[in-house]
Structure formats: structure tokens, C-alpha cells
Amino acid sequence: MQVLMGQLLIGLINGAFYAVLSLGLAIIFGMLNIVNFAHGAMYMLGAFVAWMGLTYLGINYWASLLVAPLVVGLLGVLIERFLLSRLYKLDPLYGLLLTFGLALIFEGLFRRFYGVSGQQYSVPRELAGGRNLGFMFLPNYRGWVIVAALVVCFATWFLIERTKLGAYLRAGTENAKLLQSFGVNVPLLITLTYAYGVGMAALAGVLAAPIYQVSALMGSSLIIVVFAVVVIGGMGSILGSILTGLGLGLLQGLTKAFYPEASNAVIFLIMALVLLVRPTGLFGKEA
Structure with a gap:
């Protein structure tokens, strides 16, 4: 039972990262119709911003939760304004190729200066240790990651589905020219x-930094799985990204407990089955 619960905990943590990352991908695809292959690089940049802020500037973990998204978000503004905005009238394949190229550039730069061995980022003192739940030992930081990811996902869902700004976003995905006329x-x-x-x-990169090593390869090793999650949930589906990310993380953890050899392939197997039965994804809509 302890082994099973431990693997389910690991799966839930992975699912939390899948949910946050796939949610960001779904938002970008829904509004811009661009498959953002640079998403894994942005995840890596967030972790490196937190690590460099702590190492060189003394910016602690809690401040990095705000600083890293702002820094990477500003970089995203520059990318969208000066690069992606030139491709909206072209085939979506050009956007995919551009973001894939950007991912290779960012990864190559950080590999050049920091290598691939990874950098350690300490767990904040307030979240050190853990607690005994009787059936398993839960590290405090891993519990925090799950709660933080769920809060971020719910807040994003509420913003898009229940606010005026979210209504503008959804309207923009349907008819941007009509929305602009208003x-x-x-x-x-x-x-x-x-x-x-x-x-x-x-x-997500900041949340992952104390769990995984901060490495130039951390984004490329995760982004393919996240794309599979988005495809299974439905491209552009907010709720589908959240539920599918969490569910597949748990399923992956369950697979590791009973048949570890299949844990890396189970998500892609499910993706293949979903595409055969429902090509739009579990929560996707017909074009």
C-alpha cells in the first residue's frame, strides 16, 4: 500500500505539471491557433530565472513565483509582437516551425553556458520536512506543488469561463474581426x-525547480508528453487540459506501481486510442 500510494503521489505531482503546462498550451492554441513548441523552453527558462535569481541576486523562492512568470511573460510579449504576429495569415505550420526553432535556440544557449548536468535548487525552509499520513509519508513541498497547481488551474478556468475578459478571449477565438469592430x-x-x-x-518551472534539477534539457524531456496530454484532452480545451493532465499523471503513477516498463508509453497508447475513436480529443469540439 505504501508503494502504491507513493507512486500515486508521484503521478499526481507529474499530473499537476502536465495540467499547468497543457493549460498554457491550450490557451495559446485557442487564441492564436499556434502550436507553441517553445512551451517546454519557457518552462526551462522559468526554472533558470528562479535559480539565477537565488544564486546571483538573492531572490528567494516566494519572490521567484512572481518574478519568473513576469520575466518570461515579458519575453513572450517580445516574441509575439516581433515574430509570431507576422505569421498569423500564413499556414499554422510556420508558427510551429518558428517556435520549434526558438526552443532549440534557448536550449542551445543554456547548454552552452550551464551544461546538461543540472543545478540544485533548495526547497524553501518553510516547506521543508513532511508529515506522516499513516499510510504514507508526504513531503510538505510536494503537497504544496499539488495545491498550488490546482489553484492556478482553477483560477485560470474561472478567468476564462466566468469573467468579462474571458468572454473577450472566447469571442476572439470565434471571430476576431467582429470582436475588434466592437x-x-x-x-x-x-x-x-x-x-x-x-x-x-x-x-511550473519554478514549482519544479526544487523537485527536479534545473537543466537545459528539462523542458525538452517533458514537452512531448504535455503535447500528448493536450491532444487527448482536446486542442484548445481548458477543462480538458486540466482534467486530462491530472488523470494521466495518476494513471502513469498507477502503471509504475504495477508495470513500470509501460509507464512511459501508457500516455501515448491512450493518445493513439483517443485519436482513433475521437480525433477531436475527449473534450474537444468539431471544427
């Missing part, structure tokens, strides 16, 4: 959407 600054809305999406990836 006086809404659609280009600014698109820029802020991309910045928010990559900012969420950076926040």
Missing part, C-alpha cells in the same frame, strides 16, 4: 494571451 483591442488581447500562457509555463 472596440476591443484584439492585437493587445492576443499579446497578453501569449504572455499569460508562457508565464504559466514559467510558474
Whole structure:
């Protein structure tokens, strides 16, 4: 039972990261119709901003939760304004190729200066230790990651589904020209959407930094799984990204407990089955 619960905990933590990252991807795809292959690089940049802030500037973990998304979000503004905005009238393949190239550039730069061995980032003192739940030992920081990810996902869902700004976002995905005719600054809305999406990836990077080593390869090793999560949930589906990310994380943990050899393949197997039965994804809509 302890082994099973431990693996389910690991799966839930992975699922929390899948949910936050796939949610950012879904927001960007829904508004910009761009498959953002640079999302894993933004996740890596968020972790490195936190690590460099602590190492060189003394910025602690709690401040990094705000600083890293802002820094990476500002970078996202520059990318969207000067690069992606030139591709909206072209085939979506060009956006995919551009973001894939950006991911390679960022990864190459950090590999050049920091290598691939990884940097350690300490757990904040307030979240050190753990607690005995009787059936398992729960590290405080891992519990915090799960709670923080759920709060971020719920807040994002509420923003998009229950606020006026979210109504503008959803309207922009349906008919941007009509929305602009009502006086809404659609280009600014698109820029802020991309910045928010990559900012969420950076926040996930800060949350991951004390658990995993801060490495130039940490994004590339995760982004393929996150894309599979988005495809299973439905491209552009907010609720689908959240539920699918958490559910697949738990399923992956359960697989590790009973058949570890299949744990890395189970998500892609499910993706193949979903695409055969429902190509739009579990929560996706027909075009």
C-alpha cells in the first residue's frame, strides 16, 4: 500500500505539471491557433530565472513565483509582437516551425553556458520536512506543488469561463474581426494571451525547480508528453487540459506501481486510442 500510494503521489505531482503546462498550451492554441513548441523552453527558462535569481541576486523562492512568470511573460510579449504576429495569415505550420526553432535556440544557449548536468535548487525552509499520513509519508513541498497547481488551474478556468475578459478571449477565438469592430483591442488581447500562457509555463518551472534539477534539457524531456496530454484532452480545451493532465499523471503513477516498463508509453497508447475513436480529443469540439 505504501508503494502504491507513493507512486500515486508521484503521478499526481507529474499530473499537476502536465495540467499547468497543457493549460498554457491550450490557451495559446485557442487564441492564436499556434502550436507553441517553445512551451517546454519557457518552462526551462522559468526554472533558470528562479535559480539565477537565488544564486546571483538573492531572490528567494516566494519572490521567484512572481518574478519568473513576469520575466518570461515579458519575453513572450517580445516574441509575439516581433515574430509570431507576422505569421498569423500564413499556414499554422510556420508558427510551429518558428517556435520549434526558438526552443532549440534557448536550449542551445543554456547548454552552452550551464551544461546538461543540472543545478540544485533548495526547497524553501518553510516547506521543508513532511508529515506522516499513516499510510504514507508526504513531503510538505510536494503537497504544496499539488495545491498550488490546482489553484492556478482553477483560477485560470474561472478567468476564462466566468469573467468579462474571458468572454473577450472566447469571442476572439470565434471571430476576431467582429470582436475588434466592437472596440476591443484584439492585437493587445492576443499579446497578453501569449504572455499569460508562457508565464504559466514559467510558474511550473519554478514549482519544479526544487523537485527536479534545473537543466537545459528539462523542458525538452517533458514537452512531448504535455503535447500528448493536450491532444487527448482536446486542442484548445481548458477543462480538458486540466482534467486530462491530472488523470494521466495518476494513471502513469498507477502503471509504475504495477508495470513500470509501460509507464512511459501508457500516455501515448491512450493518445493513439483517443485519436482513433475521437480525433477531436475527449473534450474537444468539431471544427
